[in-house]
Amino acid sequence: MPYSNFASMPCTLSRPAALLGERWTLLLLRQIFLGTRRFEDFQATMDISRSVLTDRLNVLLQENVLKRVPYHEDGRTRHEYRLTEKGRDLYPVLMALRTWGEKWMAPDEEESFHLHHRDCGGGVRAKVECTECAAELTARDVQVTARQ
Amino acid sequence: MPYSNFASMPCTLSRPAALLGERWTLLLLRQIFLGTRRFEDFQATMDISRSVLTDRLNVLLQENVLKRVPYHEDGRTRHEYRLTEKGRDLYPVLMALRTWGEKWMAPDEEESFHLHHRDCGGGVRAKVECTECAAELTARDVQVTARQ
DNA sequence: TAGCTGAGTTCGAAAATCGAACGCAAGGGA
DNA sequence: TCCCTTGCGTTCGATTTTCGAACTCAGCTA
Numbered sequence: 001m002p003y004s005n006f007a008s009m010p011c012t013l014s015r016p017a018a019l020l021g022e023r024w025t026l027l028l029l030r031q032i033f034l035g036t037r038r039f040e041d042f043q044a045t046m047d048i049s050r051s052v053l054t055d056r057l058n059v060l061l062q063e064n065v066l067k068r069v070p071y072h073e074d075g076r077t078r079h080e081y082r083l084t085e086k087g088r089d090l091y092p093v094l095m096a097l098r099t100w101g102e103k104w105m106a107p108d109e110e111e112s113f114h115l116h117h118r119d120c121g122g123g124v125r126a127k128v129e130c131t132e133c134a135a136e137l138t139a140r141d142v143q144v145t146a147r148q
Numbered sequence: 149m150p151y152s153n154f155a156s157m158p159c160t161l162s163r164p165a166a167l168l169g170e171r172w173t174l175l176l177l178r179q180i181f182l183g184t185r186r187f188e189d190f191q192a193t194m195d196i197s198r199s200v201l202t203d204r205l206n207v208l209l210q211e212n213v214l215k216r217v218p219y220h221e222d223g224r225t226r227h228e229y230r231l232t233e234k235g236r237d238l239y240p241v242l243m244a245l246r247t248w249g250e251k252w253m254a255p256d257e258e259e260s261f262h263l264h265h266r267d268c269g270g271g272v273r274a275k276v277e278c279t280e281c282a283a284e285l286t287a288r289d290v291q292v293t294a295r296q
Numbered sequence: 297t298a299g300c301t302g303a304g305t306t307c308g309a310a311a312a313t314c315g316a317a318c319g320c321a322a323g324g325g326a
Numbered sequence: 327t328c329c330c331t332t333g334c335g336t337t338c339g340a341t342t343t344t345c346g347a348a349c350t351c352a353g354c355t356a
Binding site for chain 1 (some may be wrong): 149150151157158159160163164165166171172174177178182183195196231236237238241246247248254259261263264265267268272274279286287288291292294295
Binding site for chain 1 (some may be wrong): 332333334335336337343344345
């Protein structure tokens with residue numbers, strides 16, 4: 001099975017993993033969550049080649065993670081890339097990466113930005129919980145059952 | 149900046165994103181969390197080319213996400229790849245992907261496996277919360293502040 | 297001695313990515 | 327009107343990754 005087939009596997013983990021597991025896609029989403037919206041700005045801040053940037057943006061548009069929104073500047077109509085609701089829902093994925101990065105990849109606490117809860121100023125953390133008892137779960141607390 | 153430089157950026161999100169954003173890496177981790185541990189089994193279940201599999205396993209070993217553990221079979225010593233504590237801590241990332249996949253990529257509820265909390269049988273869900281007030285957070289609830 | 301098996305390594309072909317140049321439409325200014 | 331700039335891509339040849347099949351090697355087993 002080539003890589004691309006994971007994108008159509010009947011598995012709700014492998015399909016997102018195949019989509020976001022393409023080179024640049026996670027970094028592109030990071031940039032979007034940090035507020036970048038325009039082609040030129042992605043190109044400038046990430047130094048990704050223009051053709052690959054075009055491709056990744058198109059894949060995310062096609063998957064309905066992003067949408068193109070027209071806007072006006074200097075009396076001209078242009079387009080910017082913005083998250084859809086589906087795209088905004090990827091926030092926990094990025095936050096899980098960051099929570100992990102803070103714990104395991106930050107020897108000197110350096111960070112390029114801070115995150116705060118607007119209402120109370122607290123920090124931000126991703127976690128896994130049980131939908132019934134609301135306990136926080138680790139891999140060891142979870143039983144995997146193969147279907148069929 | 150080439151892709152590889154994100155791996156050394158002073159950002160606790162971009163470094164994990166660059167590491168897990170390489171082709172095959174997320175799918176490999178999925179397989180590991182599902183219990184696969186041996187080279188031949190990765191190769192058989194994912195149909196990844198042997199040389200790329202070698203490379204990805206080595207990167208994860210080097211990052212201390214995986215460790216090689218000797219075991220005996222048929223009186224021979226072999227090695228298997230197992231998660232370290234750092235690796236097990238990636239569970240929320242995979243669960244965030246799955247939570248998203250269930251909501252947005254499962255038109256007919258099909259799944260190749262089920263997950264249950266061992267203690268109470270409940271489902272599993274990733275979420276983002278405030279470290280102070282424990283409120284569940286979305287991207288809109290969080291303020292981004294650039295450092296420096 | 298020969299064969300099998302798990303775990304890679306090697307290597308030529310194919311695919312993805314890169315960087316630099318080009319295209320193009322919509323202003324703005326002369 | 328003509329030329330220049332800007333934002334957003336597209337094209338294309340060179341480089342890097344990935345692929346797939348064959349090869350290697352060590353330790354059993356027959």
